[in-house]
Amino acid sequence: MTIELLDLHPEPADLRRLVEEGLRSSPRQLPAWLLYDGEGSRLFAAICEQPEYSLTRTELALLDQHAKAMAAAVGKGVMVEFGIGHAPKVSPLLNAMEASSFVALDISRSALQEALEGLKADHPTVSMLGICCDHSQLDVLPAHPLLDGQPLVGFFPGSSLGNFRPDEAVELLRRFRHLLRGGPLLLGLDQPRDPTLLEAAYDDAAGVSAAFARNLLTRLNRDLQGDIDPTSFSYRARWQPQASRIEMALVSRCDQTLQLAGRPWSFTSGDLWITEHSVKYSPTAAADLALRAGWRIEQRWHDAEDHLSMHLLLP
Numbered sequence: 001m002t003i004e005l006l007d008l009h010p011e012p013a014d015l016r017r018l019v020e021e022g023l024r025s026s027p028r029q030l031p032a033w034l035l036y037d038g039e040g041s042r043l044f045a046a047i048c049e050q051p052e053y054s055l056t057r058t059e060l061a062l063l064d065q066h067a068k069a070m071a072a073a074v075g076k077g078v079m080v081e082f083g084i085g086h087a088p089k090v091s092p093l094l095n096a097m098e099a100s101s102f103v104a105l106d107i108s109r110s111a112l113q114e115a116l117e118g119l120k121a122d123h124p125t126v127s128m129l130g131i132c133c134d135h136s137q138l139d140v141l142p143a144h145p146l147l148d149g150q151p152l153v154g155f156f157p158g159s160s161l162g163n164f165r166p167d168e169a170v171e172l173l174r175r176f177r178h179l180l181r182g183g184p185l186l187l188g189l190d191q192p193r194d195p196t197l198l199e200a201a202y203d204d205a206a207g208v209s210a211a212f213a214r215n216l217l218t219r220l221n222r223d224l225q226g227d228i229d230p231t232s233f234s235y236r237a238r239w240q241p242q243a244s245r246i247e248m249a250l251v252s253r254c255d256q257t258l259q260l261a262g263r264p265w266s267f268t269s270g271d272l273w274i275t276e277h278s279v280k281y282s283p284t285a286a287a288d289l290a291l292r293a294g295w296r297i298e299q300r301w302h303d304a305e306d307h308l309s310m311h312l313l314l315p
């Protein structure tokens, strides 16, 4: 049983266009997936280990506890995980589903490779396919024997949907409905809670969240011939109650002009470069979102404190 990788990663020309669009917008903000080059994916895995960031631990425990019930509820099918990252969560589900194949998508080739190799060690009989791509732009899954004619089960854990604007989140859920060809989707979302805890989760004492945000600048320097000094930006994470989200931003420490993608970009001291939003959905808000995208929530599993839920969405 092998691991196969397909590369549908965006071309550098697309990257330049996206970055120019994002830096011309007000406030300045780029798509969150740009945070996940190899180093960004490694730093995100380190965030998941921080004591302040409980999301990953809570979700893993929830999956361990309810994998059998989830497997029974989704039925038979090839599991397709959107955005697997460095540290896969799918293991208990593969066991409970007695899976013979698994397909993972991720924007980072190195994270994808590493995640599938790690999974393979625990599931040697499962055939694995990795697709390196931006799943928010994918119109169809590529033709492949693991996918062709098979019923599919989607898996989108980690509250990653929260990193999209609500209108984009609806669009993404619609896209998944189309990609999954009538199959169900397991969607993990964390919920609004004490703002002090949330702000600490996104600005940990060890500075890993700040390093993750600054790595975006290092990545852009490398990929688009920039001269940005990452230390010329400070980092902050703020809870914005009206939008039910954490805003993560780099803040220019001084007046400066950067070179990037072959042109200058001016920042005055205090100017924001938003790196990410993380929207927190209550169960009601999640149900509303699902409905707008043509899904309905059939079932919900949550932790004891009701901070995080795994939802079963049916078309």
Ligand code: AVI
Residues within 6 Å of the ligand: 047, 055, 158, 159, 160, 161, 162, 163, 201, 202, 209, 212, 276, 277, 278
């Ligand atoms: C991947 N995603 C769900 C994380 C989150 O919680 O919004 C990204 C993250 N960024 C900084 N910390 C975590």
